Amino acid sequence: MTSSEEARKTYAEFEEKVSRTVFLDNLSTQSALVEMENEKQARALISEMTNYPFMMSGMPRPVRAKPAKIEMFADRPPPPDRKIQVRWVDPSDPDFVVAKKLKQLCKKHNAEHLALIKHQLEEEEKLAKHQEETLKTNYKKFEMIESIVQDGTTSRLARHYGVRLDYD
Amino acid sequence: MSHLGNRDNPDFPFHWGEKGELLEDKYVQFYKSFTYYDEEYFLYDSVYLYETCQDTPYIGKILEIWEQQSHERKVKILWFFRPNEIVNYLGDQVPMEREIFLASGNGLGLYNVNPPEAIAGKCRVICTSKDQRNQQPSTQELENAEFIFFRTFDVANFTISDVMPDKICGVNVKYLLNQKKDQKAFLTKSKTSTSVAEDRPQKKPRLTDKSTDPSINLLTSKTVTGSRELRIECGEESDVALKKLELGKRAKYDELQLRKDPNPVRKGTVTDHTSDASRSQFLDRSKWFQHSWKEQLEAANQGGRVVLLNNLDPSITSLEIEDIMYRVFQQQCRVKVIQQATFQNHNYGQAYVIFKTKDKAEQVVKAINGGCLMLSQGRPLISSIGMLKIPAKASALVGHLPTYRGRFQVQRVEMICAVSTSHGSQPNTMEYNLALEWLLLQDKYLLTQKLLHESQLKERRYFRNHLKSK
Numbered sequence: 001m002t003s004s005e006e007a008r009k010t011y012a013e014f015e016e017k018v019s020r021t022v023f024l025d026n027l028s029t030q031s032a033l034v035e036m037e038n039e040k041q042a043r044a045l046i047s048e049m050t051n052y053p054f055m056m057s058g059m060p061r062p063v064r065a066k067p068a069k070i071e072m073f074a075d076r077p078p079p080p081d082r083k084i085q086v087r088w089v090d091p092s093d094p095d096f097v098v099a100k101k102l103k104q105l106c107k108k109h110n111a112e113h114l115a116l117i118k119h120q121l122e123e124e125e126k127l128a129k130h131q132e133e134t135l136k137t138n139y140k141k142f143e144m145i146e147s148i149v150q151d152g153t154t155s156r157l158a159r160h161y162g163v164r165l166d167y168d
Numbered sequence: 169m170s171h172l173g174n175r176d177n178p179d180f181p182f183h184w185g186e187k188g189e190l191l192e193d194k195y196v197q198f199y200k201s202f203t204y205y206d207e208e209y210f211l212y213d214s215v216y217l218y219e220t221c222q223d224t225p226y227i228g229k230i231l232e233i234w235e236q237q238s239h240e241r242k243v244k245i246l247w248f249f250r251p252n253e254i255v256n257y258l259g260d261q262v263p264m265e266r267e268i269f270l271a272s273g274n275g276l277g278l279y280n281v282n283p284p285e286a287i288a289g290k291c292r293v294i295c296t297s298k299d300q301r302n303q304q305p306s307t308q309e310l311e312n313a314e315f316i317f318f319r320t321f322d323v324a325n326f327t328i329s330d331v332m333p334d335k336i337c338g339v340n341v342k343y344l345l346n347q348k349k350d351q352k353a354f355l356t357k358s359k360t361s362t363s364v365a366e367d368r369p370q371k372k373p374r375l376t377d378k379s380t381d382p383s384i385n386l387l388t389s390k391t392v393t394g395s396r397e398l399r400i401e402c403g404e405e406s407d408v409a410l411k412k413l414e415l416g417k418r419a420k421y422d423e424l425q426l427r428k429d430p431n432p433v434r435k436g437t438v439t440d441h442t443s444d445a446s447r448s449q450f451l452d453r454s455k456w457f458q459h460s461w462k463e464q465l466e467a468a469n470q471g472g473r474v475v476l477l478n479n480l481d482p483s484i485t486s487l488e489i490e491d492i493m494y495r496v497f498q499q500q501c502r503v504k505v506i507q508q509a510t511f512q513n514h515n516y517g518q519a520y521v522i523f524k525t526k527d528k529a530e531q532v533v534k535a536i537n538g539g540c541l542m543l544s545q546g547r548p549l550i551s552s553i554g555m556l557k558i559p560a561k562a563s564a565l566v567g568h569l570p571t572y573r574g575r576f577q578v579q580r581v582e583m584i585c586a587v588s589t590s591h592g593s594q595p596n597t598m599e600y601n602l603a604l605e606w607l608l609l610q611d612k613y614l615l616t617q618k619l620l621h622e623s624q625l626k627e628r629r630y631f632r633n634h635l636k637s638k
Contacts, residue, residue, distance in 0.1 A: 023509075026610075031509045053603030060603030064610055071482045071508035071517065078485040086492050089540040089548070098634045099540045099548035105631060106479040106516055106550055109624040113513035116620055120613040127609055131602045138598055 007080040014070075014077050021068035022046055033068055042067065062124065181205045182284070184235070195237035202233055202241075204284055209233075212343045214293035214315075217245065217286050224250070227268060227291050227315065231279065231339055243286075246279045246337050246344070247271045248293065249321050257326045268293070268315045270344065272329075272336050273322035279337050293317060295345045299332045302345040461504055465520060469555050472526040475533055478550040480517030481543065482508065489519050496541065497532055499523060506556065515624055518556065529553060546632040 020039045025031045036042040049065035070076055089096050148154050158165045185201030185208060201210045209215065209230060216225040228245035235241050248270055251263035271278045294305045294313035310316070319330045332341050468474045477489065489503040502522040508514050523529040535541075536551040543549060 025510055053600060053607060055599065055603060058597070058599055060599055060606055062606045062610065069508060069514075071505075071512075071514065074486065074504055074507045076485050076505075078488050079483070082488075084481070084484065084488050084492065085542075085544045086496055087542050088496075089542050091539070093636075095542070095635050096540050098631060099542060099546075101631050101634075102546065102628070103479065103540075103548050103550050105624075105628055109628070110478065110513050110516060112620060112624070113617075114511065116613070116617060117511055120609075123609060123613075127605060131605065135598075135602070 004080060007077070010077050011080050014073075018068050018070050018073065021072075023066045023068045023072055025064045025066065026062045033072060182241070185210075188233075197235045199233040199235070202284060204287065207290060209284070209287065209290070212347070214248070214291045215245070216288040216291045217282065218288040225288055227293065228279075229270075229293075229344060231337060233284070241284050242281050243284045244279055244281050244337075246339075247277065248315070248317065254321055254326075254328075257321070257328065259328075261328055264316070266313065266315050267319075268317050269319050269321040269328065270317050270336070271323055272320035272333055273324040275324040277323040291315065297330070297332055297345060299345065301332070301342045303347060305346055464502065464522060465504075465555070468522040472553060473523045473529050474553065474555055475521045475523065475529050476552050476554065476556055477519045477521060478516060478552070479547050480505070480519060480549070481545055481547055482514055482517040484517050484519070486519065489521065492543070493521060493532075497535070499528060499532065511556075513621070513624075515621055515628065520555070546635045 017035065020036045020042045022034045022036060022042050022045050023031065024034055034045075036045065046065045046067055049063065054061050054063050089099055155165060157163075181204060183203040184199055185203060186199065188198035188200045190197050201208055203209070211230055211233065213230050215228060215230060217228055218225045227248040227250070229248070230243050231246050232244040233242070248268040250268055251258065254269065292312055292314045294309055294316050295302050295318060296305060296310070296316045297318040298304075305313070319328050320332065320336075321328055332345065334341055336344060465474060480489070484505060486503045486505050489505070490501065493499050493501050493503065501524070504520055506512060506518040506520065512518065521529075521532075523532065530553065533551045533553055536549050541549040
């Protein structure tokens with residue numbers, strides 16, 4: 001096998017691996033790449049986690065699943081037969097000005113992207129805080145109801161008002 | 169125990185050999201040998217025991233053979249341990265090739281009582297202990313041996329020792345080591361067997377993995393499969409499975425392999441992916457023994473040797489960047505692309521480059537930012553010293569709400585069990601609403617991000633089209 005054939009084979013294997021990998025984000029502090037047995041399983045996992053709320057012990061977890069992409073693998077092999085061109089652009093070249101613009105654009109775009117992500121994180125935090133409060137209140141409410149039922153207050157009240165209590 | 173039903177069948181290939189002690193009060197007749205499938209087994213022989221769903225057979229030594237009043241035949245087997253069975257207790261001791269460990273001490277896993285039908289065949293085990301009581305084996309015997317042992321494994325305190333105790337399981341250890349009588353038998357056997365060109369497998373189907381004995385002729389082993397299967401069937405019903413499970417027998421073989429093979433990982437940077445012949449002269453030996461990338465990056469960042477490259481093609485690989493760095497700056501460096509995860513804009517690729525010195529890193533940054541290094545697809549490179557600044561998450565577990573314990577939780581668990589959903593959810597709970605809020609928020613931002621990236625891509629294309637050379 002020549003080296004280019006080998007590279008092609010390695011790349012094909014890698015692409016196959018990517019196709020059956022799922023990217024999990026918002027996994028507490030980290031994100032993870034999960035390799036499944038085949039592409040079908042990976043797709044099923046993604047669709048299930050996207051279409052249904054993901055819960056653990058009855059609590060929602062903000063975990064997101066996306067199909068993995070080649071760019072998510074730091075140790076990816078280079079695509080076969082690709083040669084990246086490199087050249088220095090002379091300052092007198094008209095391209096130099098355009099390139100400068102492109103550089104600025106890249107910086108701007110990255111800044112925009114980071115700002116959006118930051119905003120999202122803030123919103124997420126707000127939501128989490130809000131939900132925690134709601135949950136606490138609800139929990140208190142349920143506890144109160146439960147204690148009233150348990151110490152017999154409800155049945156006494158029911159008797160007092162002549163109402164029939166039906167727990168179902 | 170249906171195999172016992174075969175007892176009266178004259179065709180059942182089992183015959184008692186020389187009689188031993190008779191315990192009249194217990195109605196137990198001991199024997200010194202028996203024949204099973206034309207193979208005669210003596211006391212203290214090493215044998216294979218086969219259990220289904222186990223690809224490697226167990227190895228043990230016959231300590232006692234007896235028949236009970238109910239005509240049940242029994243053998244008492246003292247176990248040998250394969251290194252992978254006790255890998256958790258090996259510590260820094262490296263097992264030798266073909267080495268197994270004799271069980272010793274008192275406790276679970278020392279021996280088991282099995283029906284003789286569980287025996288799958290004889291096993292050539294040689295003791296190489298330097299113990300005085302041990303008859304030292306000849307080189308030929310060593311070559312012929314399938315396994316060797318010179319150490320014991322104490323089943324009570326899980327220790328390995330190369331000192332043979334006086335007694336194991338109530339049996340004088342001299343019977344368990346190589347015996348003179350045994351040796352003669354072995355010698356004559358091996359002499360004949362070499363001349364008769366491997367007739368051994370025919371007599372007893374070998375259940376070892378083939379690697380131990382590559383000389384097994386495939387054809388001959390095929391001819392015996394019939395009888396082998398029969399024997400395995402008998403073995404299935406035996407209680408071999410009782411054997412020493414408590415000792416963490418099922419330790420992974422890989423683990424052992426790992427220990428055996430502590431070769432340093434050579435990173436892919438010196439592989440032939442880069443066809444540049446000139447580079448091979450500059451093989452950097454510092455790359456062979458690596459700390460983890462994270463450690464390296466942190467150390468290099470403190471020394472100001474890390475350069476962040478931006479505006480790369482998102483699909484570019486570390487190797488390609490290394491190649492570019494070498495072609496343009498004649499610099500040997502370590503490169504790793506930054507994985508596209510939460511904080512990365514997927515229109516732009518980014519990478520960390522670690523240079524050997526701070527000066528070199530600064531030189532490169534100055535050259536790239538002052539001039540214009542254009543890569544394919546109209547991507548002028550941007551660089552900066554230091555690492556990416558990503559917004560720190562305020563709290564480690566945003567959105568991971570506490571689950572309340574106590575009665576409330578117990579009830580909830582029951583509710584969940586009742587409809588049997590583990591990670592799914594029921595729309596009639598308040599947690600479901602919480603989850604929906606998360607989905608909404610996430611979808612909103614996913615969409616925003618998509619729109620942003622699309623508009624960014626348009627902008628980039630617009631400017632790129634102004635380039636003369638694309």
